[in-house]
Amino acid sequence: MSASATSAESTSFAARINHPAARALIERHRLRWWEVLPWIAAIAGYFIFPGYLGFGTELLVAILFALSLDLALGYAGIITLGHAAFFGAGAYTVGMLADHGVWSEPITGLMLAALVAAIVGLLSGLVLLRTRGLTLLMLTICSMALLEQAANMAHDYTGGFDGLPNLPITPIFGVFNFNPLYNNTQYLYALAVLLACFVFVRTLVYSPFGQSLTGIRENLLRMHAVGAPVRRRLIICYTLSAAIAGIAGGLWAQVNAYVNLSSLDLDRAATVLIVLILGGYGRLYGAFVGAVVYLALEHFLARIYPTAWQLGLGILLVFIALFARNGILGLGEALWRRYGGRHKPSAPS
Amino acid sequence: MDFATDLAGIVLGGLSAGTVLFVVSVGLSVTMGLMGFVNLAHGAFAMFGGYVIVLAMNRANIDFVPALALGFVVTAALSVVLERLLYRRLYRAGELDQVLFTIGLIFIFIAGITIAVGPESQTLELPPALGGQFNLGFTHYRTYSIFLIVVGLVIAFGIWLVFERTRIGAQIRATVDNRRMAESLGINVDRLFTITFAFGSGMAALGGGLGAEFLGLDPQYALKYLVYFLIAVSVGGLGSVLGVYYAALLIGVLDFALKLYLPKGGTIFIYVLTILLLLWRPQGLLGRKET
Numbered sequence: 001m002s003a004s005a006t007s008a009e010s011t012s013f014a015a016r017i018n019h020p021a022a023r024a025l026i027e028r029h030r031l032r033w034w035e036v037l038p039w040i041a042a043i044a045g046y047f048i049f050p051g052y053l054g055f056g057t058e059l060l061v062a063i064l065f066a067l068s069l070d071l072a073l074g075y076a077g078i079i080t081l082g083h084a085a086f087f088g089a090g091a092y093t094v095g096m097l098a099d100h101g102v103w104s105e106p107i108t109g110l111m112l113a114a115l116v117a118a119i120v121g122l123l124s125g126l127v128l129l130r131t132r133g134l135t136l137l138m139l140t141i142c143s144m145a146l147l148e149q150a151a152n153m154a155h156d157y158t159g160g161f162d163g164l165p166n167l168p169i170t171p172i173f174g175v176f177n178f179n180p181l182y183n184n185t186q187y188l189y190a191l192a193v194l195l196a197c198f199v200f201v202r203t204l205v206y207s208p209f210g211q212s213l214t215g216i217r218e219n220l221l222r223m224h225a226v227g228a229p230v231r232r233r234l235i236i237c238y239t240l241s242a243a244i245a246g247i248a249g250g251l252w253a254q255v256n257a258y259v260n261l262s263s264l265d266l267d268r269a270a271t272v273l274i275v276l277i278l279g280g281y282g283r284l285y286g287a288f289v290g291a292v293v294y295l296a297l298e299h300f301l302a303r304i305y306p307t308a309w310q311l312g313l314g315i316l317l318v319f320i321a322l323f324a325r326n327g328i329l330g331l332g333e334a335l336w337r338r339y340g341g342r343h344k345p346s347a348p349s
Numbered sequence: 350m351d352f353a354t355d356l357a358g359i360v361l362g363g364l365s366a367g368t369v370l371f372v373v374s375v376g377l378s379v380t381m382g383l384m385g386f387v388n389l390a391h392g393a394f395a396m397f398g399g400y401v402i403v404l405a406m407n408r409a410n411i412d413f414v415p416a417l418a419l420g421f422v423v424t425a426a427l428s429v430v431l432e433r434l435l436y437r438r439l440y441r442a443g444e445l446d447q448v449l450f451t452i453g454l455i456f457i458f459i460a461g462i463t464i465a466v467g468p469e470s471q472t473l474e475l476p477p478a479l480g481g482q483f484n485l486g487f488t489h490y491r492t493y494s495i496f497l498i499v500v501g502l503v504i505a506f507g508i509w510l511v512f513e514r515t516r517i518g519a520q521i522r523a524t525v526d527n528r529r530m531a532e533s534l535g536i537n538v539d540r541l542f543t544i545t546f547a548f549g550s551g552m553a554a555l556g557g558g559l560g561a562e563f564l565g566l567d568p569q570y571a572l573k574y575l576v577y578f579l580i581a582v583s584v585g586g587l588g589s590v591l592g593v594y595y596a597a598l599l600i601g602v603l604d605f606a607l608k609l610y611l612p613k614g615g616t617i618f619i620y621v622l623t624i625l626l627l628l629w630r631p632q633g634l635l636g637r638k639e640t
Contacts, residue, residue, distance in 0.1 A: 079444050127628060133444060134387060135631045138583045142620045142627075145576055149617040266576070270452055277449055311460035317453025321446045322438055 029206035038288050042191055046184075053183035059295050060190040061252045066276045066287035067194075067201055068244035073273075074282030075205050076237045077217030078129070081269050082140030083245055085124070085147050086117040088264030090246030093117070095259030096157055098167040105170050106178075110193065110250045117246020118239050120147075125238035129231060141266065148264040163260025167253065178257065186255040193251055197244050202284060204240070213237055217282075274313075277320060280327030289328050357488045359605045365494035367601020368501030369564065371594050373556030373574075374581040375508060376549020382525045382588020382636075383545055386436065387444050389451040391553055392578055393458035393571035398424040398554020399561045400462060403471045413476045420558050421551040428550030432543055440542075455575075459568045470567040473558075497559060504552075505594045512590055521545060525588040580623050586636025596634060 016022060045056055065087055072078045090113035097103040097112065128139045151158045158164065171177040176185045204210050215223045216230055223230050253259040262268060271294075279290025302309040324331050377391040402420035405411045411419065431454075439447050475493055483492040512518040524531040524538055532538050557566070564574065581600055585592035600619060607615030626634070 073445070079448070081448065127624075131627070131631050134381065134587070135583060135627055137387065137444065137448070138579055139624060139627055141576060141579065142623050146617060146620040146624070149620065153613055153617065266572070274449070274452070277445070307460050307463045310456050311464070314453045314456030314458075314460060317449050317456065318435065319453075321442070321450035321453065322435065325442075325446055 038285070039195065046187060046191075050184075053187040055295070055299055057183050057186045057190050057255050059291055060187070060194050061248055061255070062272070062275060062291040062295055063287050064190075064194050064197055064251065065245055065248035065272050066279070066291055067198065067284070068241050068248060069272050069276050070281055070284065070287050071201055071205070071244065072238055072241035073276065074286070075210060075217065076213040076234055076241075078234065078238060079133075079137055080140040081137055081266070081273065082142075082144035083241075083272055084264055084266070084269035085140075085144040086121055086242040086245035087249035087252070087268060087272075088144075088147060088151065089117040089120045089242075090114065090249030090251075091253040091259045091263040092151060092158060092249075093246070094169075094250040094253040095164045095167055098169055098253075099159075099164040100157075101168075104168050106172055106189070106254050109169075109254065110247050113246045113250030113253075114243040115246075117249065118243035120246075121239040121242020122235065125235045125242070129234050129238060141269075144264065144266070144269060148261060151261060151264055159260070161261060163258060163262075165258045167257045167259065169254050169257060178255065180257060183255070190251055190255060193247065197247060198284075201244065205284065209233065209236075214282075274317065276327075278316075278327055280329035283326075283329055286327055286329050293328065354488055355609065357485070357490060359609060360602060361490045361494050361498070363602030363605035364501075364598055365491075365497040365601070366560075366563070366604065367598035368497045369556050369560035370577060370581050370601055371501055371556075371597035372504060372559060373553050374578045374585075374597060375504075375590060375593050376545075376552040377578055378582045378585060378587055378589065378593045379521070379545050380542075380549045381582060383521060384440055384542055386440060387447045387451065388436075389448060389575060389579075390454035390458065390571070391549075392575045393455045394424055394428060394550040395553040395557035395574075395578075396462065396566070396568070396570040397427065397458060397557070398551070399557030399566045399570065400466060400471065401554065402558030403473050403561055403566055404466070406473065407471070413479070417555055417558050420554040424554035425547040425551035429543060429547045432546045436546070437539075437542070455571045458571055462568045466568075468568055470565050471561070473561040473566070475562055493562065500559070501594075505590065508590050517541070517544070580619070582633075584623055584626055584633055586633030589633070589635040592633055592635030 017026070042056075042060070046053070049056070065083075068086070069080075069083050072080060072083070090110075093113040093116040094109045097109065103109060103112065124143050128136060128143065131139060152160055154160075169178050172185065172189060176189070178185055205213070212223065212228050212233055215228065216233065220230065249263055252263065275290040275294045276287055277290070278294055279286030279288065297312075298309065301312070320327065326333070373392070373395045376394075377388060380386060380388055380391075398420040401423050402416045405416040405419050406413065435450070439450055479493045479496055481492050482489040483495050485495075512522065520531065520536045520541055523534070524536060524541055528538060557570070564570070577600070581593055581597045584600070585594070585596035603619060603622075604616065607618055611618075630636075
């Protein structure tokens with residue numbers, strides 16, 4: 001270790017920059033050719049499967065929600081089972097504003113959803129992120145259940161158990177209407193929102209801020225030791241993650257034109273966790289892979305064989321937890337390293 | 350008079366519901382405290398045990414008390430198999446893997462029971478001796494509730510006695526406090542894990558059977574009451590038997606009082622109180638501070 005360090009110091013700058021570790025660090029955040037593939041696939045899907053655009057929209061919302069969780073859980077290592085709290089906060093913001101005739105413009109609606117979810121995330125983060133482990137897990141579940149109960153109680157504003165159906169959402173830019181029968185507008189709108197949020201998250205995780213989040217996840221003590229403001233960074237990360245989850249929730253409410261308690265329940269929080277882990281967390285594209293696989297299986301299997309679907313999902317989760325802790329992308333990477341060509345340097349574990 | 354009846358209803362009903370909560374959760378508390386394992390599937394063991402007990406009574410005409418014993422034994426045996434084969438591989442894994450694994454187990458249990466028994470709710474017929482009303486002098490109350498409260502007291506005292514006065518109890522306490530030190534002293538921690546896991550799952554089964562009469566029993570049971578079990582454990586304090594007992598009784602009484610006086614979503618206060626308490630004491634009421 002020390003021998004290689006001294007030899008690196010004595011060699012020239014060019015040799016040092018060609019060191020594999022240096023190359024890996026320099027190239028880590030570079031855009032790769034395959035990163036355009038998901039977007040090409042999404043646009044191609046629009047033309048190839050016009051009959052499945054409703055499903056496609058649902059998929060895009062799920063990806064966005066899982067992406068928000070990836071920021072908190074995958075990068076900062078905040079283990080939460082209450083992320084639906086922010087999804088629901090965003091969904092109810094859009095829903096309540098539209099239903100009571102206050103605000104029904106979609107794009108600014110999403111911004112408001114993000115703002116409200118961010119406030120919820122900031123307030124809960126200030127309080128919850130003081131704890132760790134099981135206590136944190138419990139507190140996230142409890143605060144989500146709290147919001148769900150509050151939404152259930154405030155019947156006059158939230159519609160209670162029945163939720164708010166038939167939300168009047170005005171056309172985008174006053175032109176493109178949300179037609180409940182044809183999901184073309186919804187699909188493209190959701191795709192645009194996802195792209196914008198993805199660019200933001202990608203930039204964030206490769207920024208120094210994002211790197212310090214990974215540091216906190218990997219070695220909390222060392223980050224404290226080097227003087228990183230750990231708690232502040234975690235709270236900021238949690239707030240941003242909440243804001244994106246809020247956008248996902250707002251989007252969900254807009255494209256479906258309804259909002260109900262299912263946006264806030266444990267089921268949704270568990271599902272998004274499963275989607276992210278299935279794809280592989282802490283690697284941005286895990287959200288994409290996980291959502292496609294999970295929703296496709298659910299869409300085609302769950303309707304026909306609901307019980308077999310649940311059994312299969314259970315077995316799959318047990319299998320992932322025991323043998324494939326980095327999800328599908330992690331499995332693919334391991335296979336690639338073993339049988340594929342050159343060594344791939346950037347692999348967050 | 351009316352208020353006295355209300356009060357008796359809240360206290361006795363709450364204590365009996367709290368007892369069931371305690372019997373189910375105590376195993377979860379001990380295994381979580383001992384192994385640091387986030388076992389969300391604990392409610393699934395309670396459900397499984399409940400089904401064994403109810404089916405034994407309804408289909409095989411076994412009496413209530415022997416059926417409870419059968420449920421305890423069968424569930425404990427199943428949990429030993431699962432612990433040996435699967436759980437122990439994840440003791441050193443992160444919480445995330447444990448959460449995922451146990452959610453997967455919950456799904457398997459729910460689907461398995463739906464396939465084997467059916468999605469409909471099962472009903473438990475109490476033996477005639479436990480049905481009806483019991484005269485307390487100042488008021489009448491359901492005999493079964495009184496029975497539950499007494500059973501809960503006996504179980505809590507029994508477990509406390511084992512914890513405080515026996516060799517294995519001392520070993521468990523030592524391992525909860527400092528696992529490495531306990532191992533160094535020659536305590537067979539592996540065996541301790543298996544024994545407590547089996548016992549905890551058996552207790553969950555007992556709780557599933559005892560509570561089936563008023564909580565109902567359907568395949569969603571494992572998820573429906575999970576949050577309550579987790580609240581009881583984290584409020585009481587991991588690894589603390591008396592802590593869970595007090596927490597469960599408190600939650601039971603509070604729940605009954607809130608349902609009576611604030612029928613619309615009074616449970617919100619339970620969540621608020623849980624959050625406040627965990628912020629004040631992250632280790633729970635009687636839990637030991639993390640080192």
